[in-house]
Amino acid sequence: MNRFYENTIKNYSFSDLKKDLISGLTVGMIAIPLAMAFATASGVRPEYGLYTAIIAGILISLFGGSKFQIGGPTGAFVPVLLGIVTIYGYENLLIAGLLAGFMLLFMGLFKLGSLIKFMPRPVTVGFTAGIAVIIFTGQIANFLGITSIEQHSRFILNIREIWNHLHLTQLSSIFIASLCMAIILLTPKLFPKIPGAIVGLIVSTIIATIFFTDQVPTIGSVFGSIPSSLPEFQFPELTWERIQPMLVPALTIAALGGIESLLSAVVADGMAGSKHDSNRELIGQGIANIVTPLFGGIAATGAIARTATNIKTGAVTRMSGVFHGVFVLLTLLLFAPYASLIPLASMAPVLMIVAWNMSDRRHFAHLLKMRTGDSLILVATFLLTVFTTITIAVMTGLVLALIMFARRMSNLLVVSKVLPDHSQTNETVEAYMVDATRNCPQIEIYTIEGPLFFGAAQVFEQRVMDSIHYRPKALLLRMSKVPFMDTTGIANLSNVVSHFNKQGGTIILSGISPKLREILKSSNLYDDIGEENIFEHTGQALDHAISIIDHPKCIGCKQFAFHECHQLSAGKPLVTD
Known part of the structure; x- marks a missing residue:
């Protein structure tokens, strides 16, 4: 905290406060719908996503290694967290997040931050595109208004579940989802400074409430009302029997969190001309992921899009990230009852557009056209992410990358x-x-x-x-x-x-x-x-x-x-x- 005081508070001016406050409010408006959407896509209640954006967002800004980093739930975690919830349940998800936090903390303390940055590009592009496919297809049911279907940890099973329940499609949900998507896409063109997701959710929620009462599934009808209060502290029951099966999922969360947070920090450096501390960033991520599960939150990491928005809107110090978390908190306390009215069909296009943007289509196509060993690594990682698990995908991608590296180096001898x-x-x-x-x-x-x-x-x-x-x-x-x-x-x-x-x-x-x-x-x-x-x-x-x-x-x-x-x-x- 002394370092935080020296670098941020000591020479903090009113001008800095104004810029950080504007950036924090802007990013906070973007974070609210995303936090709820990522939570529901991960198989947990929407308020848990808000708790994560509040607690992890503030802690990552205070203790992380990048002064512009915005932390919170992200799309990269969706298939991993959904798999854990489906197989082990929500309580064990909190244990996995807690263990991942300690792993990230130790990775930072043992100076492993620089090693994570050596993750091969084809592997990161491959599993990111695979995650995008999982997120996008995972919202098809909400887009069509199909409820009460069983969620599975496997892509094929989920697609089969949707196919078998297509007869339950609701035209009212399709209309609301299409309306929300159109607004999200048009708002940046007409009003560049206004977050399209917020406008889309508000307008589509009002239309659904007035014209389609009790016809479109909402957050309240599916998950219950969102409490307008702070989450309660609760330490999970830790026994070796509960910890042991969570070690591999926790390692997956830690690896993903470390990779995405450092990638986000690198992007921030490029945009702002700053320089982040990789090991301190991992320590900050570790602290955030240790504390957040104690209040019911899910895994968090640095969010590239929100961090980029933070810089573009004029952030000066890490206080902008703190203001972002405070804004989400105030929104929870003041407007939680209204959030329960949001249709799930309105949440679907929010995540679909996130998935489309995170798919990294240009890099994927470029690597594919190269027709080299990198193309093989890309395709293998992508397909395994979609059809198996991200753990298997990343491990296979790394092994293939290692083989390709050894082959190339042997040719250099x-x-x-x-x-x-x-x-x-x-x-x-x-x-x-x-x-x-x-x-x-x-x-x-x-x-x-x-x-x-x-x-x-x-x-x-x-x-x-x-x-x-x-x-x-x-x-x-x-x-x-x-x-x-x-x-x-x-x-x-x-x-x-x-x-x-x-x-x-x-x-x-x-x-x-x-x-x-x-x-x-x-x-x-x-x-x-x-x-x-x-x-x-x-x-x-x-x-x-x-x-x-x-x-x-x-x-x-x-x-x-x-x-x-x-x-x-x-x-x-x-x-x-």
């Missing part, structure tokens, strides 16, 4: 057999100097370029092992362009060293970086090679190689790969400068 080019002034070693008439039978020189890791180390070992069959006396590996080596790379290099030493040969290394030297020392491979066989420059390593080969075998050799070959071929003693 270059293992070249080289010899010195005496026609050049600096006599650099080049691959084109090696041919049938110029190839020393006792000294093999290889230039290794690229990382020696699990995806490429096998290529390195196979390439070098081919030379070992010729039984050269010295094998010189130039490794100045090897940036890093993992345990698999160490194991493959160790195999080469062990096999070569057994044949009586000597491994010589040149150009290894200090970091690579430490890795070799920690694995004992440094001692196996021998410090006397490790050099900083290729010239030194080559002089050492020539000094240890079997000189009598050089007599009569016509390869002349090195300057010294003329003396050795003639049987003369080796004379050095």
